[in-house]
Amino acid sequence: MKKYLLYRDTSPKRASINYEKELNEEQIKVVTHKEGPVLVIAGAGSGKTRVVTYRVAYLLENGIQPQNILLLTFTNKAASEMLHRVEHLLKMDTRYVWGGTFHHIGNMILRSHAELVGLKKGFTILDNEDAKDLIEIVLKEMGLSGREIRFPKGAILREIFSYAINTMGGIEGAIIERYPYFYHLKDEIEAVYEKYSRKKLEINAVDFDDLLHYWYRILAENEDLRKYYAKRFSYILVDEYQDTNKIQAEIIDLIGMINRNVMVVGDDAQSIYSFRGADFRNVFDFPKRYTDCTIYKLETNYRSTPEILNFANESISHNKKQFHKNLKSVKPHGPSPVVTALRDVIQQAEFVAQRILELRDEGVPLNQIAVLYRAHYHSMEIQMELTRRDIPFEIRSGLKFFEQAHIKDVISFLRVFVNEKDEISWKRLLKIFPKVGKRTAEQIFERIQATTNPIDLFTQKKIGESFKRLSKDTIDTWSSLFAELKELKEKEAPADMINTVVGRVYGDYMRYNYPDYESRLDDLIQLANFASKYHSVEDFLSELSLMSGASGEEIIHPGVTDERVILSTIHQAKGLEWKVVFVVWCAEGRFPNSKSMDEDGIEEERRLFYVAATRAMDELYICYPMVYYEKHFGYVILKPSRFITELDTSVYEEWDVSESN
DNA sequence: ATTCGGAAAATTTTT
DNA sequence: TTTTCCGAAT
Numbered sequence: 034m035k036k037y038l039l040y041r042d043t044s045p046k047r048a049s050i051n052y053e054k055e056l057n058e059e060q061i062k063v064v065t066h067k068e069g070p071v072l073v074i075a076g077a078g079s080g081k082t083r084v085v086t087y088r089v090a091y092l093l094e095n096g097i098q099p100q101n102i103l104l105l106t107f108t109n110k111a112a113s114e115m116l117h118r119v120e121h122l123l124k125m126d127t128r129y130v131w132g133g134t135f136h137h138i139g140n141m142i143l144r145s146h147a148e149l150v151g152l153k154k155g156f157t158i159l160d161n162e163d164a165k166d167l168i169e170i171v172l173k174e175m176g177l178s179g180r181e182i183r184f185p186k187g188a189i190l191r192e193i194f195s196y197a198i199n200t201m202g203g204i205e206g207a208i209i210e211r212y213p214y215f216y217h218l219k220d221e222i223e224a225v226y227e228k229y230s231r232k233k234l235e236i237n238a239v240d241f242d243d244l245l246h247y248w249y250r251i252l253a254e255n256e257d258l259r260k261y262y263a264k265r266f267s268y269i270l271v272d273e274y275q276d277t278n279k280i281q282a283e284i285i286d287l288i289g290m291i292n293r294n295v296m297v298v299g300d301d302a303q304s305i306y307s308f309r310g311a312d313f314r315n316v317f318d319f320p321k322r323y324t325d326c327t328i329y330k331l332e333t334n335y336r337s338t339p340e341i342l343n344f345a346n347e348s349i350s351h352n353k354k355q356f357h358k359n360l361k362s363v364k365p366h367g368p369s370p371v372v373t374a375l376r377d378v379i380q381q382a383e384f385v386a387q388r389i390l391e392l393r394d395e396g397v398p399l400n401q402i403a404v405l406y407r408a409h410y411h412s413m414e415i416q417m418e419l420t421r422r423d424i425p426f427e428i429r430s431g432l433k434f435f436e437q438a439h440i441k442d443v444i445s446f447l448r449v450f451v452n453e454k455d456e457i458s459w460k461r462l463l464k465i466f467p468k469v470g471k472r473t474a475e476q477i478f479e480r481i482q483a484t485t486n487p488i489d490l491f492t493q494k495k496i497g498e499s500f501k502r503l504s505k506d507t508i509d510t511w512s513s514l515f516a517e518l519k520e521l522k523e524k525e526a527p528a529d530m531i532n533t534v535v536g537r538v539y540g541d542y543m544r545y546n547y548p549d550y551e552s553r554l555d556d557l558i559q560l561a562n563f564a565s566k567y568h569s570v571e572d573f574l575s576e577l578s579l580m581s582g583a584s585g586e587e588i589i590h591p592g593v594t595d596e597r598v599i600l601s602t603i604h605q606a607k608g609l610e611w612k613v614v615f616v617v618w619c620a621e622g623r624f625p626n627s628k629s630m631d632e633d634g635i636e637e638e639r640r641l642f643y644v645a646a647t648r649a650m651d652e653l654y655i656c657y658p659m660v661y662y663e664k665h666f667g668y669v670i671l672k673p674s675r676f677i678t679e680l681d682t683s684v685y686e687e688w689d690v691s692e693s694n
Numbered sequence: 695a696t697t698c699g700g701a702a703a704a705t706t707t708t709t
Numbered sequence: 710t711t712t713t714c715c716g717a718a719t
Contacts (some may be wrong), residue, residue, distance in 0.1 A: 108709080109709090113700085135709080137708050137709090161708085184697080243707055245709095305707075306707075306708075307707095308707060309708065407706065411704090428709090468696090468697070470696060470697045472695075472697085473697090578709095579709070580709095599701090602706085602707065602708095603707080604706085628706070629706080641707085
C-alpha cells in the first residue's frame with residue numbers, strides 16, 4: 034500500500050501583523066509583553082478577546098510552538114472562536130494549541146493518566162443529573178433515603194460536594210459557608226461523600242468536579258508529571274480569571290511554575306459565578322502570588338455609548354469591593370438608557386415585543402437584540418408574546434440540548450458500550466422498556482455487575498431466564514438490539530448506533546410517551562447528524578458531556594446566525610454583545626434574587642446587573658412589572674429593584690407606558 | 695412488591 | 710415545564 038503523507042502547516046504565513054494599526058496602546062503593551070506573569074484588568078467591552086487573540090498570534094509569530102501554548106477559557110466556544118481568529122490572522126493551523134475550558138483540558142490530561150488515580154480508560158463523564166442520581170443510589174444503599182428519615186436530597190448534596198472541591202475547603206468548609214443548617218449532619222454527609230467517591234471509581238466514572246480535582250492531584254502528587262506539564266506549557270493564558278475558583282487558580286500555579294509565563298485576564302466587576310466557588314479575590318491575590326507580575330489595565334470601552342457606560346459605571350460604583358477602574362467610552366453619543374415600570378408581566382412582555390418590532394422597522398436586525406433575565410423562568414411570558422406576534426427567537430437558557438431526557442436516554446445506550454460498568458446509564462436505558470421500573474433495573478444491574486461481559490447477558494437472552502415477568506418481546510428486542518449495537522461500536526460508528534436505537538426502540542417509546550414526539554425525533558436526527566463527524570464513540574461521548582453550547586441549533590449549525598431575537602440568562606450572556614438589550618424583571622426579590630440578600634450576595638447581583646447593562650452597544654431598556662399574580666397570595670405588589678432606585682436619576686430616562694384602545 | 699399515571703408543588707445562576 | 714409525591718392497578 035502506498036503511504037501518503039499529509040504535511041500540516043504549523044508555521045505562521047503572513048509575514049507580520051500590523052499591531053500598531055490594529056490595537057490601541059493599552060492593548061499593544063499586553064500583546065507584546067515579553068516574559069513573566071501578567072495580570073490584565075480588562076473592563077467590559079475593552080477588547081479583551083481581541084487582546085487574547087492577538088497575544089496568541091504574537092507568540093506564534095515569534096516562534097513559540099503551538100503545542101507549548103495553553104489557552105484556558107470559560108466556554109469551549111470562546112476557545113474555538115479565539116483560535117479561529119488566530120488562524121485567520123496568521124493563516125496557519127492552530128490545532129496544536131491547547132485551548133478550551135478547564136474541564137476540557139482536565140479531561141484530556143486525565144485520559145492520559147487515568148490509571149494513576151484509579152480510573153480506567155474510557156471512563157464516563159457524569160453530568161449534574163447523573164451525579165445526582167448516583168448520589169441518590171448511594172443514599173439508598175446507606176439507608177439515608179426514604180420518608181421516615183430527613184436527609185438532604187441528592188441535588189443538594191451534589192452542590193455541597195461540588196463547592197467543597199472547587200473551593201478546596203473540604204465538606205466541612207462547604208457546609209459552614211453555604212449550608213450551616215446542615216452542620217449537625219456533617220459526619221453523615223462526609224460519609225456519603227466517601228461512598229460516592231468510591232462508587233464513582235467502581236463504575237469508572239467522574240463528575241465535572243473530578244476533572245479539576247484529579248487534574249490537580251495528578252500535578253500535585255507527581256513531581257515528574259508536574260514538571261512535564263509545567264515545562265510543556267511555556268505560555269499560559271487564562272481568560273475570565275475573575276470567575277476561576279480556588280482549585281483552578283492552584284492548577285494554574287502548578288502548571289505555570291517553571292516558565293511563569295502566566296497571563297490572566299479578567300474584570301473583577303464581572304465576577305458572577307460564586308455559587309460555583311468562583312472567587313474574584315483570585316484577581317486581587319494574583320499580584321501577591323506573583324510578586325513580579327506586571328499589571329495592565331484596559332480601560333477603553335469600544336462597545337457601548339457613553340450613556341450606557343455611564344449608567345453601568347454609576348451602578349457598579351455602589352459596590353464596595355472592587356478594583357478601581359476608569360472605563361471610558363469612545364463611541365458617539367446615543368439615547369439614554371430607559372427605565373420603565375410595567376403594570377404586570379403581560380404588559381412587560383407586550384412592551385418588549387412591540388419595541389422589538391419597532392426596532393426591526395428602524396433597521397436593527399433581530400439577532401442584534403437580546404432580552405436578558407436573572408432566572409430562566411422569567412422568560413415565560415416573553416416567549417409566549419413573541420410566539421403570538423411571530424417574532425422569531427432563540428432561547429439560550431434552560432435545559433441544554435444534551436441535557437434533555439430523550440437525548441440522554443439514547444446516549445446511555447452508547448455509554449454502556451464504552452463503559453460496561455456505567456450504572457447510571459444501564460439503569461436509565463433499562464427503564465425505557467415496559468415493566469422495567471426502578472426495582473427491576475436495580476436487579477438486572479446486579480446481574481450486570483457480576484458478569485465480565487454484560488452485553489452477552491442480553492444478546493444471549495440470559496436475562497429472560499431470571500426475569501420471567503418480562504415479555505418475550507422485550508427479551509428478543511434486547512438480544513437483537515444489543516448484538517447490532519455491538520457490531521456498530523466495533524466499527525466506531527456513533528451515528529449509526531443512535532439511528533439504530535431510535536429505529537429499533539426509542540422512536541416507538543417516544544411516540545407513546547411524549548406529546549412533542551416529532552420535535553424530539555428531530556433532535557435525535559440532529560444528534561445522529563452531529564455524531565457522524567466522529568470516528569470514535571469514546572471521543573464523541575466525552576466531548577458531548579463537556580459541550581457547553583446551549584441550543585441544539587447552535588451545535589448542529591455552528592456559526593449560522595439567523596435573524597432571531599436572543600433570550601438569555603445574564604450568566605449566559607457573559608462575553609456577548611448586542612445593539613439593543615432589554616433587561617426584564619428588575620424588581621426586588623427577582624433581581625436581586627431573594628435568595629442572595631446578604632451583603633456579598635447583593636454585590637454579586639449588582640455585578641450581574643452590571644454585566645447585563647454592559648452587553649448593550651446602543652440601546653438599553655430596564656423593565657419591571659409592578660404587580661405579580663401568585664397562586665396562593667393573589668396579587669403581589671413588586672418594588673423596583675434597588676439597582677434602579679439607588680441610581681442617580683440623571684443616568685436614565687423614565688418611560689411611562691400606557692395603552693391605547 | 696412494583697409499576698405507572700396523575701396530581702400537586704416548585705422553579706437562580708453552569709462547566 | 711419539570712420534578713416529586715402518592716395511590717391505584719398489576
